[in-house]
Amino acid sequence: MEKFIAQKRGISRYEGNKLNILGVETSCDETAAAVCTNGCILSNIISSQKIHQSFGGVVPELASREHERLLNSLVFRAIEEAGISLSSLEGIAVTKGPGLAGTLLAGVCFSKGLAQGLKIPVIGINHLEAHIFASFLENPNLTFPFVCLLVSGGHTQVWLINEIDNYELMGETRDDAAGEAFDKGARILGLGYPGGPEIEKLACNGNPKTIDFPKSFMKTNAIEFSFSGLKTSLLYYMDHFDESDDTISIEDVAASYQNAIIEVLIHKLKQTLEMTHVKTCVIAGGVAANNQLRQKAHQMLPKISLSFPGLVYCTDNAAMVAFLGELKLKAGYTSPINFGVKPNLQLQV
Ligand code: KG4
Numbered sequence: 001m002e003k004f005i006a007q008k009r010g011i012s013r014y015e016g017n018k019l020n021i022l023g024v025e026t027s028c029d030e031t032a033a034a035v036c037t038n039g040c041i042l043s044n045i046i047s048s049q050k051i052h053q054s055f056g057g058v059v060p061e062l063a064s065r066e067h068e069r070l071l072n073s074l075v076f077r078a079i080e081e082a083g084i085s086l087s088s089l090e091g092i093a094v095t096k097g098p099g100l101a102g103t104l105l106a107g108v109c110f111s112k113g114l115a116q117g118l119k120i121p122v123i124g125i126n127h128l129e130a131h132i133f134a135s136f137l138e139n140p141n142l143t144f145p146f147v148c149l150l151v152s153g154g155h156t157q158v159w160l161i162n163e164i165d166n167y168e169l170m171g172e173t174r175d176d177a178a179g180e181a182f183d184k185g186a187r188i189l190g191l192g193y194p195g196g197p198e199i200e201k202l203a204c205n206g207n208p209k210t211i212d213f214p215k216s217f218m219k220t221n222a223i224e225f226s227f228s229g230l231k232t233s234l235l236y237y238m239d240h241f242d243e244s245d246d247t248i249s250i251e252d253v254a255a256s257y258q259n260a261i262i263e264v265l266i267h268k269l270k271q272t273l274e275m276t277h278v279k280t281c282v283i284a285g286g287v288a289a290n291n292q293l294r295q296k297a298h299q300m301l302p303k304i305s306l307s308f309p310g311l312v313y314c315t316d317n318a319a320m321v322a323f324l325g326e327l328k329l330k331a332g333y334t335s336p337i338n339f340g341v342k343p344n345l346q347l348q349v
């Protein structure tokens, strides 16, 4: 297998011929399609399924059916908005995992069918790797090595990214992911799904220092996270919360809860940067959309070259899939047509 086209200092995205790549993302409840050419995103369509809102979380069977219903029109819209023709597509990149088995299947089956019909290659993409590489969309000058805090609904991990295809896992959560902590916290507070943006909105008008929620592993050097105790602590707190008592508001509770998550994330990121002596860092995944997290990271890591994907590339999207797909296809990687979905796919270490 060919080695990736990579330079020690960054990705040489413009090496080799440009390719028109369609990206397809259906790992959870976002149906998304995008077109990437030469590292530039020409279109990026995302449909967040509203159908789950009344359930307070994603219902897998409903999500799969929604993907099947939406994919065709979304993909054709993405091609049209990109200003290219269907016949000029040169490859399809589709998320193969991790994610929900049924929703992944919807995207992979659709992509394989289209690729076969057009007689173009298809490549299965690791969703986690795509989140990490989304950072290059905002910051094309990002250089290796860098530390990546990957914070999404299913993952909270710290990676040392040495270069493309060379990743070291520095630490991860023992239980809930940071996004999950936001989602479960929001549910306890009676807010909507996804919980991250809801808690962030409420927290804007609260004092983060009001309640001292537990922050795990703050006193150890281990790069580990645990958020399940925090969620339980919120649950107990709310059992005794009295809305008529005007000394502590619900906004204060949300701000304190959010602060407990963010402080641990940044503290562990800082420890990893000190340990590895790496001076470049990115924060990626859905939780990276959090404004307070962004501000705090800049505040706490003043000497680090820090970047975040643009807001639209933090939460699930197909642009990141198409972008990584183009890099891989240019390097000669493809997937055999019988490749399967991998709901528990890890990032290769
Ligand atoms: O990356 P993503 O879209 O999906 C996964 O791969 O899991 O991340 C979704 C997670 C959800 O848990 C959501 O609550 C969280 O990202 N999230 C946020 C914000 N926007 C999305 N968390 C905190 N603040 C936000 N603004």
Ligand code: ZN
Residues within 6 Å of the ligand: 127, 131, 152, 153, 285, 286, 315, 316
């Ligand atoms: Zn994701």
